[in-house]
Amino acid sequence: MKVLIVGAGFSGAVIARELVEAGYRVTVIDRRPHLAGNCHTERDVDTGVMVHVYGPHIFHTDDEEVWAYVNRFSSFQPYVNRVKTTVGGRVYSLPINLHTINQFFGTTLRPDEAREFIESQAVTGNANPRTFEEQGLRFVGPRLYKAFFHGYTKKQWGCHPSELPASILKRLPVRFNYNDNYFFHRFQGMPEQGYTALVAGILDHPNIEVRLNTSFQRAMAADYDHVFYSGPLDGYFDYSEGRLGYRTLDFERFTYDGDYQGCAVMNYGDESVPYTRITEHKHFSPWEQHRGSVCYREYSRACGPDDIPYYPIRLVDEKAMLARYVDKAKGARGVTFVGRLGTYRYLDMDVTIREALDTARGFLDARRGDQPIPAFFNEPM
Template sequence: MKKILIIGAGFSGAVVANSLAKTGRYSIDVIDERNHIGGNCHTERDKETGIMVHKYGPHIFHTSNKLVWDYVNQFDRFHPFVNRVKSIYNGQVYSLPINLHTINQFYGKALSPGEAIDWIQSKGDKSIQEPKTFEEQAKKFVGEELYKAFFYGYTKKQWGCEPSELPASILKRLPVRFSYDDNYYNDRYQGIPENGYSYVIERILAHDLIRVKLNQKFSGESDIDLDYHHIFYTGPIDAFFSFRHGRLGYRTVYFKDFREEGDHQGNPVINYADESVPYTRIHEHKHFTPWESFDKTIYFEEYSKETTETDIPYYPKRLESDLKKLKLYEEEVRLIQKVSFLGRLATYRYLDMHHIIEEALDCAAKFLESDKSV
């Protein structure tokens, strides 16, 4: 039986492990340097309140890929969940993403959808033809006033720099709607697992041919065990090569947690758009499980900062200097035999959970196809 090593017990590693184990042809070791499975999707019950807590920030599963939706629903029941984010700016609560209600409330209007389209177009900066930066994209998209209200302060806190230094591609992910639809996502399927994400991943890894070893650090290229037939690596690509071309830029986040009686904010996530507020958002965890009821509550203030050597990397910055380094690392990857790089950190891309699962299923399928004759 061929031995497989998988570094990382998040969705990427778990899905590949499950796909290979089901064939009965592989013995699989999954290692993770943390003391739990699930990576940044890890959830656990708070001992004091009993609330299911998203330990590394909010995760709402959303996809339009039925194959991926059906896949995760094998392992737990996903309750329907619509993410309705609010934003506080200048002492007022607004609905995100920017929609017809946001526009009418902000400008004190009662515009119809057609009137709102004309209104926003009139606000856009027509001098910007091809936006190159986040700031240019926002000003062209929604104009100076909405940009300053909902994007400038929040983005500056989130990324630690002026929005004019960020690529326009970051903002292209954020929709503007000319209806009263305040669903943050457009995907057909949206939900949260009844027993949490770590339970889902635990079920994915529950196979006799899979062994999970926690608190075990992988040191990268120098730590490759030649006894393994193949290795799947889901950690940071720069760490695998001992940062020989320099560290890739990430933003990380940290949380301050609070507990109190009752309900703190009445919503799962509220953004704080004012630059003067030090945190970017507050997430109140009991609102992610509306099918449960709790007398107490637990909420996290989320802060953003630069990633140091001891921090968990979250969001790839992908600035020009980062992409130059990434190209050098990708050239190194192409020279390595018997190692596959997959997932957010190993490919240095921002990926949602459904993207990660889809790519992991595809990676496993391609490997199994190529390994038939070996």
């Protein structure tokens, strides 16, 4: 059986590896000149800094099998993501924690006192917040919401927070201790030689053929028994129902002789600052020492036809369009849609790998049982 995998990011690489270890031969194509998709990393020639070319990625998970899987192909170094934000001319820690609260309000509250204080600040009239803004006001009250969420969210999503669902904010924590680790997962780290080397390790098998600089054309499917497609779902159908909405990112790259900001990520919550954050890439590899520095100012905007899609919008209009594409996909034959773009969902790396493992295993089980291969092993809706 000849299998084609479209996309050499984590989804495609993991599925390819699982299939060849089960005895298949697989071809992996990618339109870009490099592996790892948006996780691509490369050494800056002048500074030696490992640069996250499409923006930073920090690996974090509670999935023990996924953690063991990535460590099989790369050595990982410990890394804790400690995000800072500049608001009103002052620097604070994120996520909002006891230090943030005491610094912002000029207090010395203990955890139980801080909990009571934040509850007293909350706008409690709405028992079931439906929008991001309503949730934020209920969550932390007007002052913290305005400082840390309102402006940043408008810049990130290009609309007023009252137009966004409350679910976006429900996953952001507030901590009543001094823990400023942005994530709370058991396993956190960075691949020592970067993500591209990690993906290359996954794809390093004699039964995997990789073709870069190769765009997928739907006519290619005729040469294969099955296709795993991790490109844009709407793109597979030539955007016949319209283009699904995404936000994209523009990066203003600059270098600095020394340490520019003293941390990997500095957010900017004020609306008057046009960019959302500055990332300083040498701080993503704290086990290395570099005098020079590579930084990105990050700007968010609506994604155009020629832009790289980053964040699916998934508001009402997009969900209606998505439903039509899902119907088309389920009517197609010989193709399974996978990954962030193929299922039009925002996925962390660990979830992407988990779903790729489960998809490959589901495919193999279906083949052994002579069952049909579904268009989606993970439903987009």
